[in-house]
Amino acid sequence: xxxxxxxxxxxxxxxxxxxxxxxxxxxxxxxxxxxxxxxxxxxxxxxxxxxxxxxxxxxxxxxxxxxxxxxxxxxxxxxxxxxxxxxxxxxxxxxxxxxxxxxxxxxxxxxxxxxxxxxxxxxxxxxxxxxxxxxxxxxxxxxxxxxxxxxxxxxxxxxxxxxxxxxxxxxxxxxxxxxxxxxxxxxxxxxxxxxxxxxxxxxxxxxxxxxxxxxxxxxxxxxxxxxxxxxxxxxxxxxxxxxxx
Amino acid sequence: xxxxxxxxxxxxxxxxxxxxxxxxxxxxxxxxxxxxxxxxxxxxxxxxxxxxxxxxxxxxxxxxxxxxxxxxxxxxxxxxxxxxxxxxxxxxxxxxxxxxxxxxxxxxxxxxxxxxxxxxxxxxxxxxxxxxxxxxxxxxxxxxxxxxxxxxxxxxxxxxxxxxxxxxxxxxxxxxxxxxxxxxxxxxxxxxxxxxxxxxxxxxxxxxxxxxxxxxxxxxxxxxxxxxxxxxxxxxxxxxxxxxxxxxxxxxxxxxxxxxxxxxxxxxxxxxxxxxxxxxxx
Numbered sequence: 386x387x388x389x390x391x392x393x394x395x396x397x398x399x400x401x402x403x404x405x406x407x408x409x410x411x412x413x414x415x416x417x418x419x420x421x422x423x424x425x426x427x428x429x430x431x432x433x434x435x436x437x438x439x440x441x442x443x444x445x446x447x448x449x450x451x452x453x454x455x456x457x458x459x460x461x462x463x464x465x466x467x468x469x470x471x472x473x474x475x476x477x478x479x480x481x482x483x484x485x486x487x488x489x490x491x492x493x494x495x496x497x498x499x500x501x502x503x504x505x506x507x508x509x510x511x512x513x514x515x516x517x518x519x520x521x522x523x524x525x526x527x528x529x530x531x532x533x534x535x536x537x538x539x540x541x542x543x544x545x546x547x548x549x550x551x552x553x554x555x556x557x558x559x560x561x562x563x564x565x566x567x568x569x570x571x572x573x574x575x576x577x578x579x580x581x582x583x584x585x586x587x588x589x590x591x592x593x594x595x596x597x598x599x600x601x602x603x604x605x606x607x608x609x610x611x612x613x614x615x616x617x618x619x620x621x622x623x624x625x626x627x628x629x630x
Numbered sequence: 631x632x633x634x635x636x637x638x639x640x641x642x643x644x645x646x647x648x649x650x651x652x653x654x655x656x657x658x659x660x661x662x663x664x665x666x667x668x669x670x671x672x673x674x675x676x677x678x679x680x681x682x683x684x685x686x687x688x689x690x691x692x693x694x695x696x697x698x699x700x701x702x703x704x705x706x707x708x709x710x711x712x713x714x715x716x717x718x719x720x721x722x723x724x725x726x727x728x729x730x731x732x733x734x735x736x737x738x739x740x741x742x743x744x745x746x747x748x749x750x751x752x753x754x755x756x757x758x759x760x761x762x763x764x765x766x767x768x769x770x771x772x773x774x775x776x777x778x779x780x781x782x783x784x785x786x787x788x789x790x791x792x793x794x795x796x797x798x799x800x801x802x803x804x805x806x807x808x809x810x811x812x813x814x815x816x817x818x819x820x821x822x823x824x825x826x827x828x829x830x831x832x833x834x835x836x837x838x839x840x841x842x843x844x845x846x847x848x849x850x851x852x853x854x855x856x857x858x859x860x861x862x863x864x865x866x867x868x869x870x871x872x873x874x875x876x877x878x879x880x881x882x883x884x885x886x887x888x889x890x891x892x893x894x895x896x897x898x899x900x901x902x903x904x905x906x907x908x909x910x911x912x
Binding site for chain 1: 673674774788789818819820821822823845846847884885888889891892893894895897898900901902
């Protein structure tokens with residue numbers, strides 16, 4: 386088997402007395418789109434944050450493209466995996482122009498031609514270079530989420546972690562962002578790990594999905610299993626029934 | 631025929647812009663509401679929340695509002711003095727907002743907040759009586775251990791629990807009209823079901839009028855009796871619940887087409903092609 390782009394083994398995360406993630410293991414193949422589904426507090430976002438190094442107290446093994454998260458310098462790791470957050474309003478510096486926000490990771494990493502690459506990225510995400518000189522407050526929610534995606538792509542990572550990337554957006558804008566993400570995945574050969582509480586979005590976006598409840602894995606399904614209602618666990622059935630309302 | 635609970639005719643709300651002109655956010659909205667569940671659907675900025683706020687009288691000071699008719703029961707809200715409108719709010723009209731995190735006082739036990747709401751309405755109700763009423767209403771919200779929840783602070787509650795506390799606070803004085811602005815958007819699907827069934831129970835049992843504001847067309851059409859679809863400050867279409875597939879307006883149809891579904895095709899999603907004339911037909 387080819388080496389997974391992301392592998393998580395026996396991951397446990399504790400916040401004080403609370404166990405937020407309880408012995409979770411899964412792997413994402415190169416080019417695959419993998420969904421993490423569950424209610425708030427089930428631990429799905431914490432997994433993404435742990436992979437990014439935003440959580441202190443964890444045990445287990447996390448590997449991205451063969452690099453161990455615990456042993457790889459942050460800067461090197463950042464070139465392999467980047468994250469897009471739920472709230473496009475909160476993820477951009479309000480007093481930095483869009484171009485500066487997108488170029489920042491490249492500046493930190495001392496990459497050449499940051500400016501030309503910024504314009505390229507703005508074209509890639511469908512905004513165009515004229516947006517480089519605007520401020521976040523001049524953009525709509527959907528445009529801001531596009532900027533957040535461009536910034537995440539600045540270091541050309543192979544893996545994107547997407548935490549509820551469209552749940553703060555109108556459905557018409559959601560469709561545009563989902564189409565954009567699918568196009569980027571194809572064009573750039575990306576892999577996705579997508580956290581969502583929306584089963585329809587996950588069924589549309591993901592090849593496989595993992596259902597979580599109370600910090601534990603309930604079951605892992607392929608898209609076909611979900612669509613054929615080939616479910617093993619009662620919780621998944623309840624979740625599906627509630628989603629169908 | 632009995633008089634409707636709410637009547638709005640030609641409601642217009644405008645905001646002054648930086649260059650001194652006015653931006654019209656609500657442009658001639660008219661509808662009536664009986665003892666029913668009325669949905670208002672549209673994207674951010676379509677004017678759905680503003681219409682609800684105008685009814686309650688909680689628009690910001692700089693908003694310019696006008697209407698031919700703005701009536702609640704037999705009260706002309708356009709003529710009613712501020713004091714009258716203040717008494718209506720919380721008493722006969724209530725509003726539930728999207729996020730309990732921002733709507734509950736973070737440094738006050740949630741039970742005390744409901745007691746306060748009860749006693750603002752009627753000072754003659756004793757603390758003890760108000761406490762008993764609070765425990766009862768919490769139980770009505772399907773909260774298993776009201777005594778325990780009474781003593782919690784908002785940050786100690788989950789989103790769904792917080793939302794139920796907020797609904798309890800709004801319905802404890804048995805309003806005739808409840809405006810719910812995205813009441814379930816911040817909640818998980820399973821909790822959303824519970825909150826909706828509580829709202830449904832209230833409308834049916836207490837004969838309330840409910841305005842349910844949401845961006846989720848499918849949810850609203852399943853839950854409400856009638857749905858108003860708003861676009862750019864106007865009502866573009868009124869639908870009978872459960873008959874989404876009969877929607878005629880290209881905007882409504884566009885909104886439905888761009889939703890992914892669990893069993894839907896994997897081709898690129900349809901993108902809403904906005905037509906200039908959707909916004910100009912006055």
